Amino acid sequence: MKIMVAIKRVVDYAVKIRVKPDKSGVETQNVKMSMNPFCEIALEEALRIKESGLASEVVAVSMGPPQCVDTIRTGLAMGADRGIHVEYPDALYPLSVAKLLKALVEVEKPGLLILGKQAIDDDCNQTGQMLAGLLRWPQGTFASKVILDKEKQAATVDREVDGGIETLSLDLPAVITTDLRLNQPRYATLPNIMKAKSKVVKKYTPQDLNVEIKADLEVVQVTEPPKRKVGVVLSSVDELIDKLKNEARVI
Amino acid sequence: MLSRMKTLSCLQILTGCTNTEAQVSSILKYCNSRCLAVVPQGGNTGVVGGNVPVFDEVIINVSSMNNVISFDKVSGILVCEAGCILENLISFLDNRGFIMPLDLGAKGSCQIGGNVSTNAGGLRLLRYGSLHGNVLGLEAVLANGEVLDMLGTLHKDNTGYDLKHLFIGSEGSLGIVTKVSILTPPKLSSVNVAFLACKDYFSCQKLLLEAKRKLGEILSAFEFLDEQSMTLALNHLEGVRNPLPPSLHNFYVLIETTGSNESYDREKLEAFLLSAMEGGLISDGIVAQDIQQASSIWHIREGLPEALIKAGPNYNYDLSLPVEKLYNLVEEMRTRLDNLATVVAYGHLGDGNLHLNISAPQYDDAILAQIEPFVYEWTSKNRGSISAEHGLGLMKANKILYSKSPAAVNVMASIKKLLDPNGILNPYKVLPQSMIH
Numbered sequence: 001m002k003i004m005v006a007i008k009r010v011v012d013y014a015v016k017i018r019v020k021p022d023k024s025g026v027e028t029q030n031v032k033m034s035m036n037p038f039c040e041i042a043l044e045e046a047l048r049i050k051e052s053g054l055a056s057e058v059v060a061v062s063m064g065p066p067q068c069v070d071t072i073r074t075g076l077a078m079g080a081d082r083g084i085h086v087e088y089p090d091a092l093y094p095l096s097v098a099k100l101l102k103a104l105v106e107v108e109k110p111g112l113l114i115l116g117k118q119a120i121d122d123d124c125n126q127t128g129q130m131l132a133g134l135l136r137w138p139q140g141t142f143a144s145k146v147i148l149d150k151e152k153q154a155a156t157v158d159r160e161v162d163g164g165i166e167t168l169s170l171d172l173p174a175v176i177t178t179d180l181r182l183n184q185p186r187y188a189t190l191p192n193i194m195k196a197k198s199k200v201v202k203k204y205t206p207q208d209l210n211v212e213i214k215a216d217l218e219v220v221q222v223t224e225p226p227k228r229k230v231g232v233v234l235s236s237v238d239e240l241i242d243k244l245k246n247e248a249r250v251i
Numbered sequence: 252m253l254s255r256m257k258t259l260s261c262l263q264i265l266t267g268c269t270n271t272e273a274q275v276s277s278i279l280k281y282c283n284s285r286c287l288a289v290v291p292q293g294g295n296t297g298v299v300g301g302n303v304p305v306f307d308e309v310i311i312n313v314s315s316m317n318n319v320i321s322f323d324k325v326s327g328i329l330v331c332e333a334g335c336i337l338e339n340l341i342s343f344l345d346n347r348g349f350i351m352p353l354d355l356g357a358k359g360s361c362q363i364g365g366n367v368s369t370n371a372g373g374l375r376l377l378r379y380g381s382l383h384g385n386v387l388g389l390e391a392v393l394a395n396g397e398v399l400d401m402l403g404t405l406h407k408d409n410t411g412y413d414l415k416h417l418f419i420g421s422e423g424s425l426g427i428v429t430k431v432s433i434l435t436p437p438k439l440s441s442v443n444v445a446f447l448a449c450k451d452y453f454s455c456q457k458l459l460l461e462a463k464r465k466l467g468e469i470l471s472a473f474e475f476l477d478e479q480s481m482t483l484a485l486n487h488l489e490g491v492r493n494p495l496p497p498s499l500h501n502f503y504v505l506i507e508t509t510g511s512n513e514s515y516d517r518e519k520l521e522a523f524l525l526s527a528m529e530g531g532l533i534s535d536g537i538v539a540q541d542i543q544q545a546s547s548i549w550h551i552r553e554g555l556p557e558a559l560i561k562a563g564p565n566y567n568y569d570l571s572l573p574v575e576k577l578y579n580l581v582e583e584m585r586t587r588l589d590n591l592a593t594v595v596a597y598g599h600l601g602d603g604n605l606h607l608n609i610s611a612p613q614y615d616d617a618i619l620a621q622i623e624p625f626v627y628e629w630t631s632k633n634r635g636s637i638s639a640e641h642g643l644g645l646m647k648a649n650k651i652l653y654s655k656s657p658a659a660v661n662v663m664a665s666i667k668k669l670l671d672p673n674g675i676l677n678p679y680k681v682l683p684q685s686m687i688h
Contacts, residue, residue: 194521
């Protein structure tokens with residue numbers, strides 16, 4: 001069985017982001033970019049399934065400008081077998097990504113799709129769900145545990161939901177999106193980094209896949225959240241009572 | 252050892268009374284007139300007891316002098332007060348595209364005045380050099396209360412004797428540093444961290460040489476740790492996992508590169524690692540793929556002091572030794588101590604600085620007898636330093652002759668007598684008592 005994993009290139013999780021002066025978005029020039037942490041977890045899960053003998057191949061897909069190939073190379077260095085880059089110069093929103101992935105599914109015919117639950121730059125949390133809808137495949141989102149049954153061709157997925165953990169059984173092929181506690185992604189080891197250089201990355205454009213990208217969302221403005229006000233250190237209980245009474249007016 | 256010391260000090264002057272150098276000055280003037288000894292304190296992260304009062308010294312804490320005075324965005328020259336916490340300065344500079352030239356595990360608490368007074372080394376000395384090179388000027392208060400303004404902001408100034416160098420590393424025994432002017436490097440965006448396994452110490456040395464040659468100007472750190480260090484980290488540090496499972500390797504090397512071009516640096520690093528692997532210098536390794544992974548790898552190295560404290564009683568030594576001979580000392584210590592204690596070694600291999608630690612089940616004079624004076628004599632015989640970066644403080648106040656000649660120490664004693672005739676500044680520290688009087 002082939003597993004396809006979608007990975008996104010985003011601003012590194014640890015970077016202190018700044019809003020551009022024209023409020024059109026977040027500053028991405030000269031800022032460290034890395035694989036979306038949830039996508040890393042998705043890829044790790046796919047690799048573990050392959051290592052347990054339940055899958056034969058892991059394909060890593062990324063979409064966007066040419067630099068996405070760096071992210072794919074990281075995926076290959078972790079252990080993915082092949083990469084696919086759908087090249088598109090502008091921002092891609094979940095519905096477009098889902099349509100492109102559906103087109104790739106028709107080419108690659110994977111038995112399982114694993115995605116991160118959301119990207120840390122837009123926090124959409126939509127792509128996996130939309131993709132399952134377009135493919136009419138079952139979905140197990142926010143997965144904190146995945147167990148495959150080869151014979152029954154099914155996946156048991158524990159989902160982290162507000163009320164606790166929900167366990168679903170999905171018939172394959174299916175879409176799974178990963179949550180934080182599913183696994184801890186491996187480091188890219190030197191032998192794998194070297195091997196990754198010779199692994200194939202195939203390029204497509206949306207036209208190649210017969211998908212028309214419509215800009216159905218427009219970002220109007222991006223602003224910083226209001227700054228948290230600095231706390232004040234008081235020097236006596238009397239001062240505290242005075243402030244509570246006269247400033248905060250809560251007593 | 253330090254935990255067994257009690258202090259009789261009953262006066263600590265801090266917030267509110269030490270906001271300006273003028274206040275520090277009047278305190279010292281008074282103390283000098285009454286021959287009252289003082290101990291300067293800052294972040295209290297020193298590891299040789301330089302900040303610990305021995306008897307009834309008055310503690311002068313400069314933590315409330317924590318303002319940034321000025322920062323020149325073009326030259327990168329930062330002028331600030333001695334009580335500024337290193338991590339706060341790092342954040343301040345980060346917003347402006349610069350970094351501090353030094354970085355150490357204690358950055359959350361240590362203050363720049365203390366860093367300068369101890370000539371702190373840290374993790375990036377290999378790249379940015381020592382504080383003697385980066386500190387452009389400072390202001391210090393002398394024993395008699397005189398405020399000595401050497402707060403220059405010039406790269407080059409060859410007018411007379413460069414007095415600030417006396418204060419850098421003198422551990423508060425010649426004056427209390429109140430302001431610092433320091434050159435800060437620009438923050439470069441591309442940082443790569445690799446964690447590598449070597450089968451023997453000889454490979455670590457060769458790797459260092461190759462790294463300097465092949466990585467050149469982008470090399471920013473080269474640290475090593477041995478198998479015993481890794482075991483300690485895995486057992487005592489939270490959230491740490493073995494980066495190169497499943498087994499433990501004999502030696503680990505952490506290499507960091509910092510440059511301005513992500514893809515160029517990555518290519519350079521990978522080419523270097525490939526040739527090191529093909530040459531048999533490294534048996535395995537990983538390269539961090541994002542900032543989180545890089546921090547996790549650094550945490551293994553930076554967390555070792557913490558892990559040692561958690562493991563229990565610990566005798567620690569900070570030595571500068573010729574790189575080829577460095578690990579021989581570790582092996583000899585293991586032979587000497589046998590089953591009595593665990594010898595853990597790590598350090599700034601790029602600087603020839605070994606942090607030798609003996610982790611024991613309890614503090615035991617029998618164990619100490621196997622360690623001292625052997626460690627100091629061994630170091631002295633190999634013309635090393637018995638304190639590479641930690642300073643002499645109280646713990647090594649009588650050990651200076653292992654690394655400096657009597658003639659040199661006599662000159663130091665003369666300088667001490669000149670600047671502090673009543674001997675009130677941090678007494679019993681740095682120089683041996685016998686040589687001061």
